[in-house]
Amino acid sequence: MAKQSEETKLKRRKPENRRGVFTTWGTSTWQALLAKSERNIIDALADCTEVGSVERDITQAVLEGLWRQPPGEWLLVIRVDTQGWATLVSRTWSSDAFEKLAPQFEGQMLLTGHSDEAGTVFARVVERDEKATDGVAIRFDFQSDGEPWDSDDDDEFGDGEELDDDELDEAEFEDDEEEDEFEQALNKLTETRLVADDLPPDWLEQFDSLPDAHQAVFRHLDAYVPGLYYLEEDAQLTAPFGHDDILPHITSIDLVRLGKVSADEPSPDALAETRKLHAAIRSADVADVQKAIASGAILSPVDGDISALYAACYNLAYKPYEPRCEIINLLLDAGADPNNNRSHEGTEYADTPLARIIGRRPPLEITDPIVRRLVECGADLNPPSPYPLQLGERPLHHAAKKALPDWVTLLLELGADPLMPSEAGRTPRQSVEDLIAAKAESEDYTAETVEQERKDYAPILNMLEEAEQKS
Numbered sequence: 001m002a003k004q005s006e007e008t009k010l011k012r013r014k015p016e017n018r019r020g021v022f023t024t025w026g027t028s029t030w031q032a033l034l035a036k037s038e039r040n041i042i043d044a045l046a047d048c049t050e051v052g053s054v055e056r057d058i059t060q061a062v063l064e065g066l067w068r069q070p071p072g073e074w075l076l077v078i079r080v081d082t083q084g085w086a087t088l089v090s091r092t093w094s095s096d097a098f099e100k101l102a103p104q105f106e107g108q109m110l111l112t113g114h115s116d117e118a119g120t121v122f123a124r125v126v127e128r129d130e131k132a133t134d135g136v137a138i139r140f141d142f143q144s145d146g147e148p149w150d151s152d153d154d155d156e157f158g159d160g161e162e163l164d165d166d167e168l169d170e171a172e173f174e175d176d177e178e179e180d181e182f183e184q185a186l187n188k189l190t191e192t193r194l195v196a197d198d199l200p201p202d203w204l205e206q207f208d209s210l211p212d213a214h215q216a217v218f219r220h221l222d223a224y225v226p227g228l229y230y231l232e233e234d235a236q237l238t239a240p241f242g243h244d245d246i247l248p249h250i251t252s253i254d255l256v257r258l259g260k261v262s263a264d265e266p267s268p269d270a271l272a273e274t275r276k277l278h279a280a281i282r283s284a285d286v287a288d289v290q291k292a293i294a295s296g297a298i299l300s301p302v303d304g305d306i307s308a309l310y311a312a313c314y315n316l317a318y319k320p321y322e323p324r325c326e327i328i329n330l331l332l333d334a335g336a337d338p339n340n341n342r343s344h345e346g347t348e349y350a351d352t353p354l355a356r357i358i359g360r361r362p363p364l365e366i367t368d369p370i371v372r373r374l375v376e377c378g379a380d381l382n383p384p385s386p387y388p389l390q391l392g393e394r395p396l397h398h399a400a401k402k403a404l405p406d407w408v409t410l411l412l413e414l415g416a417d418p419l420m421p422s423e424a425g426r427t428p429r430q431s432v433e434d435l436i437a438a439k440a441e442s443e444d445y446t447a448e449t450v451e452q453e454r455k456d457y458a459p460i461l462n463m464l465e466e467a468e469q470k471s
Helices: 006-012 041-046 059-063 094-101 165-170 181-186 210-220 244-249 268-282 286-294 308-317 321-333 353-360 364-376 395-401 405-414 428-441 447-470
Strands: 030-036 051-055 074-080 086-090 108-114 121-128 136-144 192-196 229-231 236-238 250-258
Touching: 006 210, 030 041, 030 094, 041 051, 041 074, 041 250, 059 250, 086 094, 094 108, 094 250, 121 210, 136 210, 244 250, 268 286, 268 308, 286 321, 308 321, 308 353, 308 364, 321 364, 353 364, 353 395, 364 405, 395 405, 395 428, 405 447, 428 447
Parallel strands: none
Antiparallel strands: 030 086, 030 108, 051 250, 074 086, 074 250, 108 121, 121 136, 136 192, 229 236
16 A cells, blocks of 8 residues: 555645645656745836836736737746745746846745756745845755656546545555566655755655655745746647646736837737747748738747748758748748848857758758759858857858768859858868868878778869869
């Protein structure tokens, strides 16, 4: 006979009686951010210098799927009638918002999550402290690198019967078979850290599994974390893993936007159409691309640093090729700028659609007409790479070093400059010669291998040398 786990108890309790953290799928990485204040929480957040604006009471719009998210970083501040903590749903990692807001927030913030396949779980509560180095004082800190969840069948939600709290404490379930060694290992606490002024040092020793300890931590913090998420493409707020019954307990939802809010930013409707456009590009849906363009989708980089054309050229490496080529032509017909795509602020570098096509190397017979169309529309043939390992190399450098003679021929035909240097001051031909020389000096390559490399690169070096003489 084995007692029912704390996770299963949590899922079976009515929402108003729950204190704990939602169950995730094994090694899935997740984060959640909660906050509470003696003040009105949205007022306390509005006073943080990192907050650009707030919009109060968007509750019905969010719950009915009518809310359209703005650009940039934002948080939905969700309050429920079952606890004092508010859940802050972010479009990015909760830890990013935690680091920005915690040193300024008048109240407490709770960051929790599961970090990686090692099974690390954590829960940290902080308060603003101007005297502290990082601006916060730690009030509670729990971390363990043990595997946080086992795979017992009785931990799966859904056999129907709901028990009250007294019955839960006495409930026991038979195991079909004894746990094997692996399952036993998953249930053991390994290295742990607990910093709490109101708990004894040996508090964790009363628990013999990490799931139970994790749930106890949240009972101690008087917090319930149902794992609320906003699904961008579906415009839907959800609480997965069997906890969607918390949604009727939501009393209010407010919007907090981080960073500067531009007066001329795109409308929420235009952004919604833009997200539909990018989804259609990923799925190679020509009809939906046409609809999104006709409905006012934005082609230039917004709500991030990627344009529709860049996304289409990036995805050209995947089959089916024909609709992806059609989508690129549709975007160019609609006026997409082939040189306004992925910019890197503070540098001269620009990662363009043309550079991405060459970098991902789809079949040349498919991309030849696309590359030619991009150049006809004004694509730069010599943009420097933004990536550190490539040191500002141009597309011609990349094609030459990757031993792609057909690409070298095409780029030279279209007008790529064979004398345009990389950030290191090396032309494409010199970069290839440097590569061969480095392999000749390396112990990882035999003399025979280096000689074969020279033969493979010979046609490319000859083409580049001839092109240099003509330039």
